[in-house]
Amino acid sequence: MAAKIYLALALHNHQPVGNFDFVFEEAYNKSYLPMLEALERHPGVRLAMHNTGPLLDWLFANRPEYIERMSALVARNQIEIMTGGYYEPILVALSDSDKHAQITKLTKTVRDNFDYAATGAWLAERIWEPHLPRALNTAGVGYTIVDDTHFRYAGLDDDDMFGYYITEEQGYPVKIFGTAKELRYRIPWVDVDNVIGWLRSEAERESPANARVGATKVAVMGDDGEKFGMWPRTYPHCWERGWIENFFSALEANSDWLETTTLADYARTQPSLGQIYMPAASYDEMTEWALPAEKVAAITHLKHDLQDQGRDDILQFVKGGLWRGFQSKYAEVNQMTKKALYTSRLVREMPEGAAKDAALEQVWAAQCNCGYWHGLFGGVYLFHIRGANYRNLIAAETAATAHIDLAAEVTDFTCNGAKDVIMFNRKQWLLIEPSNGGALTEWDLRDAPYNILNTVTRREEGYHQEIRNAAAAGKIVLETGEGEVENVHGGAVKVREYGLEHKLVADWYRRAALQVRCLDAAVSFETWAGTHGEEGDFVNQPFQFDVKQHKKSAVVKLWRDGNIKGVPVRVVKTIKLAIDSGKLTVKLSVTNNGDHAISHRIGLENNYGLEGGQDPWTYFEGLETAAGERQYPGQPGQVAGNVEFGLLSSISSVRSKIWQKVSAAADVWWHPFESVTNSEAGYEANYQGTAVLSSWLVTLDPGATWDVTVTYFLDEVDV
Numbered sequence: 079m080a081a082k083i084y085l086a087l088a089l090h091n092h093q094p095v096g097n098f099d100f101v102f103e104e105a106y107n108k109s110y111l112p113m114l115e116a117l118e119r120h121p122g123v124r125l126a127m128h129n130t131g132p133l134l135d136w137l138f139a140n141r142p143e144y145i146e147r148m149s150a151l152v153a154r155n156q157i158e159i160m161t162g163g164y165y166e167p168i169l170v171a172l173s174d175s176d177k178h179a180q181i182t183k184l185t186k187t188v189r190d191n192f193d194y195a196a197t198g199a200w201l202a203e204r205i206w207e208p209h210l211p212r213a214l215n216t217a218g219v220g221y222t223i224v225d226d227t228h229f230r231y232a233g234l235d236d237d238d239m240f241g242y243y244i245t246e247e248q249g250y251p252v253k254i255f256g257t258a259k260e261l262r263y264r265i266p267w268v269d270v271d272n273v274i275g276w277l278r279s280e281a282e283r284e285s286p287a288n289a290r291v292g293a294t295k296v297a298v299m300g301d302d303g304e305k306f307g308m309w310p311r312t313y314p315h316c317w318e319r320g321w322i323e324n325f326f327s328a329l330e331a332n333s334d335w336l337e338t339t340t341l342a343d344y345a346r347t348q349p350s351l352g353q354i355y356m357p358a359a360s361y362d363e364m365t366e367w368a369l370p371a372e373k374v375a376a377i378t379h380l381k382h383d384l385q386d387q388g389r390d391d392i393l394q395f396v397k398g399g400l401w402r403g404f405q406s407k408y409a410e411v412n413q414m415t416k417k418a419l420y421t422s423r424l425v426r427e428m429p430e431g432a433a434k435d436a437a438l439e440q441v442w443a444a445q446c447n448c449g450y451w452h453g454l455f456g457g458v459y460l461f462h463i464r465g466a467n468y469r470n471l472i473a474a475e476t477a478a479t480a481h482i483d484l485a486a487e488v489t490d491f492t493c494n495g496a497k498d499v500i501m502f503n504r505k506q507w508l509l510i511e512p513s514n515g516g517a518l519t520e521w522d523l524r525d526a527p528y529n530i531l532n533t534v535t536r537r538e539e540g541y542h543q544e545i546r547n548a549a550a551a552g553k554i555v556l557e558t559g560e561g562e563v564e565n566v567h568g569g570a571v572k573v574r575e576y577g578l579e580h581k582l583v584a585d586w587y588r589r590a591a592l593q594v595r596c597l598d599a600a601v602s603f604e605t606w607a608g609t610h611g612e613e614g615d616f617v618n619q620p621f622q623f624d625v626k627q628h629k630k631s632a633v634v635k636l637w638r639d640g641n642i643k644g645v646p647v648r649v650v651k652t653i654k655l656a657i658d659s660g661k662l663t664v665k666l667s668v669t670n671n672g673d674h675a676i677s678h679r680i681g682l683e684n685n686y687g688l689e690g691g692q693d694p695w696t697y698f699e700g701l702e703t704a705a706g707e708r709q710y711p712g713q714p715g716q717v718a719g720n721v722e723f724g725l726l727s728s729i730s731s732v733r734s735k736i737w738q739k740v741s742a743a744a745d746v747w748w749h750p751f752e753s754v755t756n757s758e759a760g761y762e763a764n765y766q767g768t769a770v771l772s773s774w775l776v777t778l779d780p781g782a783t784w785d786v787t788v789t790y791f792l793d794e795v796d797v
Contacts, residue, residue: 083240083281084339085329087125088223088257088300089113090200092166093133094448096466096731102136106144108307112317114144117151119323122330124156124338127303128200131164131184132446138191145191152192158340161185161196161219167445168401170207170358171415176422180442181217198222198341200300202447204257205401207358211247221253221345223300225361229256230394232356238287240280240295242345243354253345254354259362261299266306266316270324277336287351296344310557310759358400365398367453367540370407373398374540404451404458409492409588410534411450411458413509413519414467416492418444421471424478437474444470452539452755459755459764461689464532465731472527475507484657486625486632499625501632501653505660506792508653510592516621516636516651517590523660525794528734531591532687533767536753538584544571545754545761549579557760572760581754581763587618589685589751589767592664594649596642597679599775603716606771607749613678615640616649631656645672660792667785670778681744681773682788686711688727688734691750691765696727699737701746711768714749725770728797737791744772744786 091110093102117123127148129137137144151157163169163180164187172180181199188196197220201210204224214222226239242253264273280297288295306322307313316322329338359365366374377398384393405412422441428434448455449463458464479485484503491498496513502524509520521531548554548571557572587593596614597606605611621636637650650667670676690696692712700723701709709715711725721743726735748770752763776784 081281084296086298086341089303090128091303092130095132095443095446105308108313120326123326126158128160130166158342159188159194160198160200162200165446166202168447177213178217205360211252212250214252215250223255226256227362228356228359237285241293241351244350255298257298257300266321291349293348368399368403371538371540421475437477440470440474468529472522476524486627501655504658512621512623515618518592519590523734523792526733533589535589536585542582574762591684593683595681595683603747613643662790664788669783675779677777679773680776681771683771685769687767690729695729699724712750716747719743720746728795730797733795735793739789741787747771
């Protein structure tokens with residue numbers, strides 16, 4: 079008989095705030111319910127389960143019978159329930175007060191609904207930083223799970239990981255388990271016999287760390303519950319062909335030497351393997367994804383080379399970036415993260431009461447991690463996930479500033495060392511970045527609530543070259559959802575549609591609003607939409623600025639002495655926000671400071687981010703074709719000599735309308751833009767927004783000035 083070993087499984091079930099109801103339903107039917115039924119059939123299998131707050135909220139409202147059945151398994155000590163941040167936030171990105179509140183909210187929810195005192199916490203994306211133990215401990219957490227990668231960075235080897243260690247911060251301890259990559263990459267991708275064989279070999283192999291303290295070995299696997307049915311081709315593999323059934327049966331059949339346990343029971347009954355102090359880390363793949371695009375391939379190749387050379391002694395210390403790197407990689411992530419911190423501070427200053435409680439709840443919901451990074455899953459590239467975060471932040475911020483009619487503030491909002499301008503009234507909230515072309519990078523319709531600039535700039539990603547190489551070699555595979563199951567972390571280059579290699583476009587500037595474009599007079603709509611040829615230096619270069627707040631309005635004046643094709647030109651943008659109004663007035667002025675005339679197409683480009691670009695509920699008004707056909711932001715188009723038009727969406731999550739009037743008739747050009755992104759089902763193109771250019775053909779003699787006034791009206795759409 080083999081030596082005894084424990085197996086501790088931990089399933090992390092999560093759906094993000096703002097995800098579609100049909101996705102919750104599909105995940106329930108394909109993953110959550112089948113797993114619960116399998117556990118009911120196999121009382122000898124024990125495990126830990128973590129359900130995040132957004133998922134629990136859906137289950138409470140839509141599947142209360144699931145909660146009852148799960149409670150019965152908890153009562154018979156078959157399931158341990160883990161706590162964590164209620165809305166599955168990245169804890170290191172939160173204030174200490176929000177860390178504590180998020181954890182205690184989920185702990186209380188577990189206690190109230192399952193009569194269970196949770197002592198273990200799931201750490202979102204296993205993002206660890208050394209200051210976390212204090213926050214976890216003071217929130218009542220006894221243990222958490224990280225990857226075995228974290229342990230290797232601290233100098234441990236495979237033999238040292240069959241138990242838990244203790245770490246601390248300022249004397250506040252917490253127990254740390256490591257989830258084994260060997261198990262994550264085997265379950266459920268390989269034969270059950272292979273998994274049992276690996277566990278048997280580990281049971282028989284001596285572990286110096288366990289022998290030293292007399293602890294029975296435990297192999298830990300903590301991973302997403304959705305991999306058992308929701309990930310591509312896993313439902314037939316796990317449930318129709320019976321992988322889970324066979325696995326659970328094998329665990330029960332080998333219970334004389336292989337005992338399933340909960341992490342809480344093991345932590346309570348077995349001694350620790352010692353102390354550990356780990357560096358900041360996440361799971362191995364995320365440390366790669368957080369790097370700049372050109373470095374992702376470099377570190378991947380380095381790791382493969384070291385593996386081929388058998389240099390695990392070096393490989394264990396090869397570490398990529400931190401989650402925080404996504405804030406510098408994606409300006410949109412940085413802005414949303416800082417918006418969450420900013421809003422949390424405002425809400426904390428509210429007087430106690432129901433309004434503050436509701437606003438805090440919205441802040442916490444907006445901290446759901448899925449929109450704050452990108453790797454294998456869509457993350458920040460998913461429109462509806464960003465939109466949900468912004469809706470909650472805007473609503474909370476509006477509540478916190480309800481007593482203020484008008485404000486203008488100069489601050490380093492994005493924490494990049496440059497001053498930004500915040501302007502708001504009761505209808506609108508604006509973020510202007512003078513250092514970045516004087517661009518408007520956030521524009522909130524507070525009533526909706528919606529950020530109408532909810533876009534993501536097209537960027538080169540580390541996996542784009544893989545798509546190009548595969549396309550050139552004829553090795554692109556169309557994902558159909560059929561075929562044999564395989565690990566989502568490896569395999570063929572799969573796509574959701576052919577031709578993605580032609581959509582791998584990177585923008586040279588961040589997509590925002592009120593960006594001054596200076597194009598050659600002969601530039602066509604097709605050229606602007608394709609190459610974006612620019613002859614000025616105003617789009618993303620710094621502007622000087624001045625802010626004045628009057629009794630009835632706030633005004634930001636931005637100016638830059640730049641050039642258009644070598645000719646010195648001054649551009650002035652004056653942005654006026656009236657009190658308690660959906661109206662925003664922008665005056666654009668261009669002065670030729672050179673010694674010869676210039677003739678160019680000059681305009682303002684706005685990159686709008688309304689969901690559903692090609693849906694019939696998101697469309698233009700006032701830009702219809704000659705035949706009267708409605709035009710959509712998801713399709714390119716152009717109209718000459720336009721004085722006013724609107725873009726609106728009656729989608730329930732958007733409910734926004736922008737109307738534009740100009741003092742001189744403009745040519746209006748627009749085109750949608752997509753990002754080619756990664757997902758568990760293969761590479762795909764995701765609509766990110768629509769660029770709208772209102773422009774004029776301008777000829778200026780030396781010393782002459784041209785100007786135009788553009789007035790915008792924001793309003794809520796009834797649905």
